[in-house]
Amino acid sequence: xxxxxxxxxxxxxxxxxxxxxxxxxxxxxxxxxxxxxxxxxxxxxxxxxxxxxxxxxxxxxxxxxxxxxxxxxxxxxxxxxxxxxxxxxxxxxxxxxxxxxxxxxxxxxxxxxxxxxxxxxxxxxxxxxxxxxxxxxxxxxxxxxxxxxxxxxxxxxxxxxxxxxxxxxxxxxxxxxxxxxxxxxxxxxxxxxxxxxxxxxxxxxxxxxxxxxxxxxxxxxxxxxxxxxxxxxxxxxxxxxxxxxxxxxxxxxxxxxxxxxxxxxxxxxxxxxxxxxxxxxxxxxxxxxxxxxxxxxxxxxxxxxxxxxxxxxxxxxxxxxxxxxxxxxxxxxxxxxxxxxxx
Amino acid sequence: xxxxxxxxxxxxxxxxxxxxxxxxxxxxxxxxxxxxxxxxxxxxxxxxxxxxxxxxxxxxxxxxxxxxxxxxxxxxxxxxxxxxxxxxxxxxxxxxxxxxxxxxxxxxxxxxxxxxxxxxxxxxxxxxxxxxxxxxxxxxxxxxxxxxxxxxxxxxxxxxxxxxxxxxxxxxxxxxxxxxxxxxxxxxxxxxxxxxxxxxxxxxxxxxxxxxxxxxxxxxxxxxxxxxxxxxxxxxxxxxxxxxxxxxxxxxxxxxxxxxxxxxxxxxxxxxxxxxxxxxxxxxxxxxxxxxxxxxxxxxxxxxxxxxxxxxxxxxxxxxxxxxxxxxxxxxxxxxxxxxxxx
DNA sequence: CGGCGTTTCGAAAACGGTTTCGTAAATAAA
DNA sequence: TTTATTTACGAAACCGTTTTCGAAACGCCG
Numbered sequence: 001x002x003x004x005x006x007x008x009x010x011x012x013x014x015x016x017x018x019x020x021x022x023x024x025x026x027x028x029x030x031x032x033x034x035x036x037x038x039x040x041x042x043x044x045x046x047x048x049x050x051x052x053x054x055x056x057x058x059x060x061x062x063x064x065x066x067x068x069x070x071x072x073x074x075x076x077x078x079x080x081x082x083x084x085x086x087x088x089x090x091x092x093x094x095x096x097x098x099x100x101x102x103x104x105x106x107x108x109x110x111x112x113x114x115x116x117x118x119x120x121x122x123x124x125x126x127x128x129x130x131x132x133x134x135x136x137x138x139x140x141x142x143x144x145x146x147x148x149x150x151x152x153x154x155x156x157x158x159x160x161x162x163x164x165x166x167x168x169x170x171x172x173x174x175x176x177x178x179x180x181x182x183x184x185x186x187x188x189x190x191x192x193x194x195x196x197x198x199x200x201x202x203x204x205x206x207x208x209x210x211x212x213x214x215x216x217x218x219x220x221x222x223x224x225x226x227x228x229x230x231x232x233x234x235x236x237x238x239x240x241x242x243x244x245x246x247x248x249x250x251x252x253x254x255x256x257x258x259x260x261x262x263x264x265x266x267x268x269x270x271x272x273x274x275x276x277x278x279x280x281x282x283x284x285x286x287x288x289x290x291x292x293x294x295x296x297x298x299x300x301x302x303x304x305x306x307x308x309x310x311x312x313x314x315x316x317x318x319x320x321x322x323x324x325x326x327x328x329x330x331x332x333x334x335x336x337x338x339x340x341x342x343x
Numbered sequence: 344x345x346x347x348x349x350x351x352x353x354x355x356x357x358x359x360x361x362x363x364x365x366x367x368x369x370x371x372x373x374x375x376x377x378x379x380x381x382x383x384x385x386x387x388x389x390x391x392x393x394x395x396x397x398x399x400x401x402x403x404x405x406x407x408x409x410x411x412x413x414x415x416x417x418x419x420x421x422x423x424x425x426x427x428x429x430x431x432x433x434x435x436x437x438x439x440x441x442x443x444x445x446x447x448x449x450x451x452x453x454x455x456x457x458x459x460x461x462x463x464x465x466x467x468x469x470x471x472x473x474x475x476x477x478x479x480x481x482x483x484x485x486x487x488x489x490x491x492x493x494x495x496x497x498x499x500x501x502x503x504x505x506x507x508x509x510x511x512x513x514x515x516x517x518x519x520x521x522x523x524x525x526x527x528x529x530x531x532x533x534x535x536x537x538x539x540x541x542x543x544x545x546x547x548x549x550x551x552x553x554x555x556x557x558x559x560x561x562x563x564x565x566x567x568x569x570x571x572x573x574x575x576x577x578x579x580x581x582x583x584x585x586x587x588x589x590x591x592x593x594x595x596x597x598x599x600x601x602x603x604x605x606x607x608x609x610x611x612x613x614x615x616x617x618x619x620x621x622x623x624x625x626x627x628x629x630x631x632x633x634x635x636x637x638x639x640x641x642x643x644x645x646x647x648x649x650x651x652x653x654x655x656x657x658x659x660x661x662x663x664x665x666x667x668x669x670x671x672x673x674x675x676x677x678x679x680x681x682x683x684x685x686x
Numbered sequence: 687c688g689g690c691g692t693t694t695c696g697a698a699a700a701c702g703g704t705t706t707c708g709t710a711a712a713t714a715a716a
Numbered sequence: 717t718t719t720a721t722t723t724a725c726g727a728a729a730c731c732g733t734t735t736t737c738g739a740a741a742c743g744c745c746g
């Protein structure tokens with residue numbers, strides 16, 4: 001705690017606190033000569049303003065919150081980078097909250113935001129989140145919220161997403177072109193927007209391509225690792241197992257590679273795999289993983305920019321808009337493309 | 344901003360603000376019946392206390408800061424998980440700051456902390472950081488700081504690290520046992536504690552094993568990707584290139600795999616590779632990567648616990664202690680172990 | 687020189703809680 | 717019954733800023 005306050009600085013300079021405060025804020029009411037005097041005195045005494053006194057009075061915290069399911073994920077960590085880059089530039093601080101995919105936790109976090117602790121919120125909802133009523137309440141309390149990647153239908157606000165439907169569609173087309181007749185969609189619970197849209201793209205592609213519907217066409221993974229493994233193992237151990245797999249979220253990739261090793265299923269010969277992921281090591285995997293690479297940094301940056309646009313308005317209101325940033329399908333050997341020169 | 348304040352709640356209950364405040368704080372001065380009355384009223388009106396008013400008066404922010412070089416790294420993201428787990432449990436908020444390996448940024452961040460914005464700081468210093476004078480100043484201002492992973496010699500405080508020297512030593516022993524005669528150490532600038540200790544372990548092992556010293560025994564990577572590539576390419580393109588590589592930080596792994604693909608250098612036949620990393624995909628890489636796996640979550644958790652021990656003291660002082668949590672050498676094919684059953 | 691508009695600054699009231707201290711009532715001790 | 721002590725609450729000061737508003741001081745013009 002910086003022991004030196006405005007009052008002390010004022011006394012040291014034989015000025016009033018009002019004058020010093022205004023001088024430090026570069027107010028037009030103060031003449032240049034005293035401003036420089038104050039600046040100098042502040043530097044000399046090592047004055048650092050108390051942010052809480054300031055926030056209390058100004059009703060603004062210079063802080064935003066980022067709430068997301070987890071941080072140990074290449075998409076989210078890159079998105080944080082994007083967010084941080086603009087927060088830094090705007091002179092804002094960023095609080096981070098992890099929901100670990102639990103709705104209850106997400107609700108508790110949002111409840112806190114009604115206090116005005118943060119000026120704005122960036123959120124990627126948990127896989128349990130449905131209605132978004134808790135987020136609506138935050139918006140109602142006057143703090144702008146923008147969704148990124150995983151959005152929520154209820155609250156009308158800005159969201160920055162990728163072209164989930166189209167990416168998924170393209171992925172299935174690529175799987176089919178690589179010889180798949182029976183691809184499986186591996187997803188989180190489908191109340192999640194991204195799962196829903198990716199699933200729709202998957203199904204539309206299936207229909208358009210005239211691929212036959214089959215059992216285990218869609219596998220839903222929950223939070224229990226063992227159960228997920230069992231589910232996937234069962235699907236892959238069938239008489240007519242799937243010959244392609246579209247993995248909806250990064251952390252499920254390891255299940256697939258793990259089980260294929262265990263069950264001696266050769267990728268891509270017996271099973272072709274595509275995953276939504278930003279893993280830098282995808283190209284060095286065995287075999288190199290075909291990915292739907294999302295512009296994670298860009299999404300974070302764009303979402304943050306949208307938030308700050310709202311914060312700069314007097315009304316703090318945010319446009320109800322959907323910003324779509326395209327993902328790229330990066331073809332590698334896990335779908336049977338050229339066996340040499342990965343990358 | 345929650346429109347309902349303590350004063351309004353007090354008026355609604357026909358009580359004084361003092362009583363309501365104390366009731367919500369579960370003070371012994373207030374009888375149970377009025378406490379429940381207040382709780383009920385607060386719930387009814389949706390009262391959420393203003394954290395800034397509270398922080399200002401109590402001189403405590405219920406907030407800690409985590410400052411680290413980057414977040415897109417499996418070690419740091421897992422460490423954040425560990426930190427968040429205990430912050431949540433303690434009811435604290437966590438601010439995140441990224442230095443992107445820049446000392447100037449780190450100094451600016453630390454300067455801010457003199458304001459009392461946070462009650463404590465967890466820091467993993469940038470690769471440019473030397474003296475730690477800026478961190479000393481934060482400690483002097485009364486906010487406890489604990490280092491994790493990347494420490495700094497100057498300031499006397501707690502730090503939580505892994506057994507860098509020993510891990511490095513064991514890694515070299517393993518490289519030698521796998522047939523390496525000329526291993527190279529790939530590092531960040533060595534003013535970094537981890538680089539220094541890992542380098543010392545590397546060199547001690549070289550000496551103990553009687554391995555000959557050679558040119559390009561140590562390669563220092565900076566921030567420029569192209570330069571790093573050139574440096575490594577030059578080393579690997581020599582007449583007598585290194586036959587082993589100990590990679591000090593995760594993000595450098597891709598350079599090695601990339602260049603080996605480009606230069607048609609076979610891992611592990613021509614070059615054996617070990618890296619300090621927590622990548623979940625290490626076992627699925629081509630070839631599966633031998634790693635020194637750090638207990639990242641545990642390190643984060645332990646560092647946070649140490650910080651909270653200090654925060655619970657009246658003095659806020661922190662023991663000058665070094666907590667070492669051991670890493671594990673996980674042998675895989677990149678150092679030539681059994682070519683089947685990776686994992 | 688008086689009136690008027692600008693500068694430039696200070697006193698004081700916020701901001702929304704917490705905490706100290708005083709006090710009245712209730713209870714215990716004598 | 718009187719006195720000491722506890723219990724339960726409220727008035728007001730306080731945390732460290734920002735901001736409103738008033739008031740000197742100054743320059744300008746007629």
